[in-house]
Amino acid sequence: MxxxxxxxxxxxxxxxxxxxxxxxxxxPDGYFRSNILRSQRDGDFLTSPEVSSSFGTVLANAVIAERERVGVPFTVAEIGAGSGSLLQPLVEALEPPPDRVIAVEVSPAARRSLMKRLPLADVVESLHEIAGGVTGVILANELLDNLPxxxxxxxxxxxxxxxxxxxxxxxxxxxxxxxxxxxxxxxxxxxxVPEGGQVEVQGEAGRWLLASLDRLFSGAVIVIDYGDTAEGLEHRRLEGTLRTYRDHHLGPDPLSEPGLTDVTMDVNFTALASVAAEHGAVTELWRQDEYLAKWRLLEHIAELKSREHQAAAAGTTMERLRWRNLVTGAEALLHPRGLGDFRVLVARE
Ligand SMILES: C[S@@+](CC[C@H](N)C(=O)[O-])C[C@H]1O[C@@H](n2cnc3c(N)ncnc32)[C@H](O)[C@@H]1O
Structure with a gap:
């Protein structure tokens, strides 16, 4: 390397x-091309769907609303689908199932996991393998923060x-x-930007969004990631937001071990929203906690808690602990200084 x-x-x-x-x-020997699955507990970082399957289950409500708006045949595609921890519960919660499911992944290890978890999905390596004219939803969770x-x-x-x-x-x-x-x-x-302050120039993220919108005949691109508006990122400009991750901790300077660390930055959602608007899409920008609440995460958590109480009343300790873990994971999605502070951009065509 x-x-x-x-x-x-x-x-x-x-x-x-x-x-x-x-x-x-x-x-060829880059961080995402290795045989290691990066987004899981023994990898380098944990994403919302790896923390809780409720993420996919609740996002399914947003996808159902989109299907009601644009009709069928309806496709659900996730780009940078990782292990399948978002797509699997999301697709399982869709009744009737979507007409087509596509998982796009550059990592060979992640593609193997996706084929196992979603045997009916088309698992491909690049967004460019999706032909245009799709009616449906294209999702990306924690993808754009890695784009060059x-x-x-x-x-x-x-x-x-x-x-x-x-x-x-x-x-x-x-x-x-x-x-x-x-x-x-x-x-x-x-x-x-103050003197000496740094801006991460995310042109590739904008081109990715345009390429996704180009594939959409009707529906929505939903981008979820850490980041903020240009204004919201101003207080980070002196240091910049570029960083590396390894074993769930901040890693070394990006130049010191190339290919062995995740290199990432906060996504500039003002830039993305303006690219989408220039394309003719209608955009909405949400905080993740508010977006998930809109799609009924709080009601979902109440349901999990009621199952926990039922298990407690029945004296089934293991069952009660299982429901408790599900509650804790789902609540983590709303943490105001953690995952809840992520942003969600919805761009509709
Ligand atoms: C941080 S992980 C997120 C995985 C999954 N979306 C989740 O939330 O758990 C980013 C994933 O995107 C994949 N990836 C990165 N760049 C990509 C690209 N340009 N096209 C497709 N997949 C990509 C990586 O291999 C990795 O699995």
Missing amino acids: VGRIRSEIEASGPMPFDRFMELTLYG AALVVRRGPTWRERAVDVSAGELVWVEVEARTEAARWAEAYGGR
Whole structure:
């Protein structure tokens, strides 16, 4: 991995960070291409559906409403579907079942898990394998925070770009003249940035959203992730939001062990919403706790609690503990400083 990066830098000069992310996460020996399933308890991070199957069960209510709006034949697609922990309970809660289920995953380990959990789904490697004209819902949970982004830094009236170079055989950060597109993106969506502050330029996330909307004849793209509006991210600009994760903890500098850590950032939902609006979609932006409450997570938790009380009254301890765990997991989805603080963008066509 480091050899590949080094030779590309030696041939073409300092590497923009979006290219570095593309190689370290998606390259032949990249983080997502390995045989390890990343989104689970013994992986590097835990996502909402890995914390609680209630996430998929409750999102099914949003999908049912969308099906009532746009009609059939109806497709449910998840991009970056991981182990299937969102899609499986969601599809199981749909009555009648959707006409087509598609799971898109770059990771071979995740594709194996998806084929096992969702034997009737089409499991494919890239969004581009989905033909256009879909009526339905395209979902992405914690996908866009990993899409390659450039980094620019405010220097006086201009922007400089953070890139990766080689010095004494080691990968090092350097600042180079910012590419025009990157500077333009930062001006448009960076919000107020102090001197030396950093903006993650998420052009690829915008292109992903456009590619998804292009595939939709009618229905919705639902993007869920950590992040905020441009304004909401302003207080993070001095440090920037780029970080790595390993074993459920913050990891080292992204240059120190390329290919071995998750590289991620907060999603700029102002940029996404404006890309969707320019495409002609109608958008809504929610906090995850409010969005799940709208789709009846609180009623679902009340039901789980009543099952727990019934098990307690019947004296079945293991059963009571099982319901208690389900309640705890479902409540975690609403934690105001945790998963509940995620954002949900709904873009309808
Ligand atoms: C953080 S995990 C989330 C998994 C799942 N959505 C969940 O919520 O548990 C991100 C997943 O997206 C996959 N992934 C990343 N980039 C992708 C891309 N461009 N296309 C399809 N899958 C991608 C990764 O392999 C990984 O399984």
